[in-house]
Amino acid sequence: xxxxxxxxxxxxxxxxxxxxxxxxxxxxxxxxxxxxxxxxxxxxxxxxxxxxxxxxxxxxxxxxxxxxxxxxxxxxxxxxxxxxxxxxxxxxxxxxxxxxxxxxxxxxxxxxxxxxxxxxxxxxxxxxxxxxxxxxxxxxxxxxxxxxxxxxxxxxxxxxxxxxxxxxxxxxxxxxxxxxxxxxxxxxxxxxxxxxxxxxxxxxxxxxxxxxxxxxxxxxxxxxx
Numbered sequence: 001x002x003x004x005x006x007x008x009x010x011x012x013x014x015x016x017x018x019x020x021x022x023x024x025x026x027x028x029x030x031x032x033x034x035x036x037x038x039x040x041x042x043x044x045x046x047x048x049x050x051x052x053x054x055x056x057x058x059x060x061x062x063x064x065x066x067x068x069x070x071x072x073x074x075x076x077x078x079x080x081x082x083x084x085x086x087x088x089x090x091x092x093x094x095x096x097x098x099x100x101x102x103x104x105x106x107x108x109x110x111x112x113x114x115x116x117x118x119x120x121x122x123x124x125x126x127x128x129x130x131x132x133x134x135x136x137x138x139x140x141x142x143x144x145x146x147x148x149x150x151x152x153x154x155x156x157x158x159x160x161x162x163x164x165x166x167x168x169x170x171x172x173x174x175x176x177x178x179x180x181x182x183x184x185x186x187x188x189x190x191x192x193x194x195x196x197x198x199x200x201x202x203x204x205x206x207x208x209x210x211x212x213x214x215x216x217x218x219x220x221x222x223x224x225x
Contacts, residue, residue: 015049015050015053016053016054016056016057016060017057018047018049019047019049019053019054019057020056020057020060020061022047023043023047023057023058023061024061024064024066024164025133027061027066027067027077027168028066028164028167028168028171029133029136029167029171030168030171030172032077033077034077034078034079034080034168035076035077035078035079036076036077037073037074037075037076038058038067038074038075038076038077040054040074043058058075061075062075064161064164065078065161065164065165066078066164066165066168080168080169080221080224080225082218082221084165085166085169085214085217085218085221088162088165088166088169089166089210089211089214089217091158091162092159092162092163092166092210093207093210093211095155095158095159095162096147096159096206096210097203097206097207098150098155099147099150099152099155099156099159100146100147100150100194100199100202100203100206101199101202101203102147102149102150102151102152102155103146103147103148103149103150103194104194104197104198104199104202105197105199106149106150106151107148107149107194108149111145111148111149112195114145114148115145115146115191115194115195116191116195118138118141118142118145118146119142119187119188119191121138121141121142122135122138122139122141122142122184122187123184123187123188125138125139126184136167136171140163142187143163144156144160146190146191146194147159166213166217169217169218169220169221170213170216170217170220171220172217172220172221172223172224173219173220173223173224176216176219179212179215179216180216182212183209183212183213186205186208186209186212189205190202190205190206190209193205
């Protein structure tokens with residue numbers, strides 16, 4: 001009887017992508033407790049989605065590393081550990097340093113303009129925002145832009161995944177204004193060095209930037225356990 005009515009249902013792929021993005025943000029932001037078993041019905045209600053797109057999103061997040069899929073027992077948030085945090089930080093040093101050097105070698109004038117714009121938006125957010133979700137988004141965009149012309153899609157994918165895993169630790173607790181101010185200033189310095197094409201100095205500063213971020217993440221992890 002309703003054959004002539006338009007189909008207003010949300011396509012599974014679209015719904016799955018939306019849930020993937022929202023659930024990914026909540027997992028990284030610490031909305032779920034490490035080790036927590038996810039209740040499917042509660043997720044359906046929270047994200048206003050059907051079972052099929054929800055399952056698809058959960059499977060993708062498990063493949064991405066933000067969930068653990070347990071045989072016949074659903075999905076669980078991965079636990080946190082000092083060993084994992086150390087490993088993530090070490091890999092960030094290796095991969096982001098490499099990507100930054102490549103980006104400085106490859107980046108053109110359009111990249112320079114994009115980098116200046118991303119830095120400007122983040123700088124304004126440092127002043128006007130309370131370091132909430134909007135600031136986190138701009139912070140992520142800045143770091144993506146910084147290494148964007150590295151020339152390797154796979155390297156960028158790995159870095160993105162490492163950032164998400166690292167932020168599970170960094171965002172466990174309240175902000176630390178003193179260290180945050182140092183890190184914000186380093187963003188400005190990274191842009192200056194990148195535009196001057198001083199790759200070695202930029203990588204050294206990036207290493208220090210990651211070390212300082214690691215100190216924040218480690219402190220929050222130790223307070224959490």
